[in-house]
Amino acid sequence: MEAVALKAKLKTQIIQYLNLLDITPEDIKDDTPLFGEELGLDSIDSIELIVLLEREYGIKITNPTEGRKVLVDVEQMAAYILEHSENLK
């Protein structure tokens, strides 16, 4: 899967998994901080995102330091998925 298509899909999945009310995929830029004021995500959401990565892409994040590097924005998440997901290879 190409990075552009993956990022678009990821935005839809983030909205679905976190039940983000009144937010559309277009509202999330590739570099919008996931845990900034714009989206207003919190620590429970970070667990939901880890579950998303595992269920949708077969990626398990068990190291919190690694998680902090990945769950930055859609750009970082997509790059990590392309590098690590067996499902996309």
Next chain:
Amino acid sequence: MYIIDCYSISPQKTFDESFFEGQVEGFVGNKYHAIEPSYADLIPRGLLRRMGKAVRIGIGAGLPLIEKQKDIDGIIIGTATGGLDDCIKFLNQIVEYDEGTLTPTNFVQSTPNAIGGHLAMMSKNTGYNNTHMGIGTAFESTLLDAFLLFEEGEASKLLIGNVEETSQHHYNIDAYAGYFKTEEISSTELFNSNSKGSICGEGAAMFVVSNKKENALCKLVDVHQFTYPKSENIEERVSQFLEKNNMSLQDIDSLVLGFSGDNRYDFWYTNLMNSFPKSTVYSYKNLVGEYPTSSGFATWLATKILTGKKTPNKAIYKDANRTPKNILIYNNYLGAQHGFILLKST
């Protein structure tokens, strides 16, 4: 104890004055869903997006009351099932993902004490917090808990209430058990249906109760709960209950009865009603459906009646043209768990 404020979210538009202005919702089918207010000014969006319906309507009914009363000593909730929909979603995830990584949200929302917990956290209330789950008498247990706290001097003002949600999962389980009608029926024909089962309802009713009469809407005099009685004992039981409160059958001018249209259990209400030939009788399950803690809605309705609200005709089962001063609520859930609640005007 005294009721000094109340709020209800139900399948009727009860969160504002619409219901008493005559706007009564009619339904066809076997589920009556709650009409919810806008929560935009009440619940932060970050919290709202995670809330299941039970938590949402519980917060929606309880928080406005707490915000008006800053000196609440504790929160007591009665709910038979709490957030059952989230509970079943969580259980399904365990199976679907082979006990792997699970999302926390469904689990957090599913526990029955999540309602009281959320109310406490959102209002920063660190007092007594308890949830009763005794199915058809969970709300009566909530009242008893409040009475005991007041009697022991542990509280002077409490938020109490009931919450019940319906969902597809919940409906399917109870439908298999024969709780609901299999035919489609309108709410206006519910009491004439003469068939098994009732209608699946939901709602939340919340009350601020105090041990002081000041600003009271009415007095909640007493509560009594019992299980699996013999049908012939019901008059004896109600007489004893009233005698305990220095009243007789003749003192009750109004009854609020839980007629549900289920021909297996409505005889309980008919039998009790026959002991009060001169009383006005109100019904409510044709308005909000059947659920284990529906006596919470009955208590909200009785409170409003005692404050002089004009009750819509669809809530009047038999009109005896009495001025409401002493109201007896009688409800049972599937004929198994029964409760009396006695209210007086102040």
